[in-house]
Amino acid sequence: MATGWHLSPELLGRYAAGTLDLGPQAAVEAHIIVCPDCLGLASAAAPRDTLDQVWQGVVTATARPTMPWPLRFLQRLGLAETDAVILRASSSLYRPWLLSVVGAFVFGVAGSMLPAAEQRAFYLLIAPLLPAITVAAAYDSTDPIRELAVATPYSKLRIALLRTVFAVAVALPVVLVGGLVLPFVGAEAFAWLLPALTLTLLALTLLTWWTATAAAGTVAAVWLLVVVLLRTADQLAAVDTPVAQLAFATAALLALAVLTIRITSYHAPGGYT
Incomplete structure (x- = not known):
């Protein structure tokens, strides 16, 4: 930006020496911001020792976010730093941790109070x-990190799976511990794993359309209906059969296919198409 006048050598010398009052000093600084010629003259007029002192006081530092100990542990096991940063930015992952701990406590206490036939x-x-x-709480469809993911080349499917694995890694152990307080769990000690995978993928798929509350509520209602029907017909053991396990595995694969299509088609700001 050109100006119609320039600073005199005498004024620049006084400015460089620091002898100007605050008013004229502010006027000089306002001028040299928009006048490249005067800026160059002011820089040349400044004493070298003064510039050296100024630069010695300038410190450039790059701050890296401190990783929580679970992520540091996973990095030692081979987790890539980019994946760790994504998980570190996912503040909503603290909710499933709390949900898992509280859910396991309620699960254990409530189960121990039921009659043996109902456990x-x-x-x-x-x-x-x-x-x-737990996964629905970790991967909320309104989570701000998903808006950030749209603007980066990072795979949205990879983000979803990272968050899912991280949440499930917390949920599964506490469920197993909660089951230990029950006197009898039978074959369900292992038979529930495939249904859990199916329900988790179903919840993730629904999250591409609905909020976390709606997705989790729908999955819970469907599974509650299945268990009630099996309990009424005294057919709970049917979940253990190879046919039922194969059906769960097939449903899980179908849900994963739909989830992959939905996530890879996400774009801002309209969401999923």
């Missing part, structure tokens, strides 16, 4: 459902 149905209801609800 198996209770375990089959809660064990597959808690990981799905």
Whole structure:
């Protein structure tokens, strides 16, 4: 930006020496901001020792976010730094940690208070459902990090799977510990794993359309209906059969396929198409 006048050598000398009052000093600084010629003259007039003192006081530092100890541990096991940063930015992952701990406590206390005949149905209801609800809390469809992911070349599917694995890694152990307080869980000690995977993928898929509350509520209602129907017909053991396990595996693969299509088609600001 050109100006119609320039600073005199005498005024520049007084400015460089620091002998100007505050008013004229402010006027000089306002001028040299928009006048490249006077800026160059002012820089040349400044004493070298003064410039050296100024630059010695300038410190450039790059701050890196401190990783929580679980992520530092996973990095030692081979987790890439970029993946760790994504997980570190996912502040909502603290919610599933709390949900898992509280859910396991309630699960254990409530299960121990039920009659022995009802404990198996209770375990089959809660064990597959808690990981799905935990993941829904971790991967909320309104999470701001997903808007950030749209503007980066980072795979949105990879982000979803990272968050899912991280949440499930917390949920599964606490569910297993909660099951230990029940006197009898039978074959459901292992048979609930495939239903849990299916419900988790179903919740993730629904999150591409709905909010976390709606997705988790729908999954919980569907699974509750299944368990109630099996309990009424006295067919809880049917979940253990190879046919049922194969059906869960097939449903999980279908849900994963739909989830992949939905996530890879996400774009801002309209959401999923």
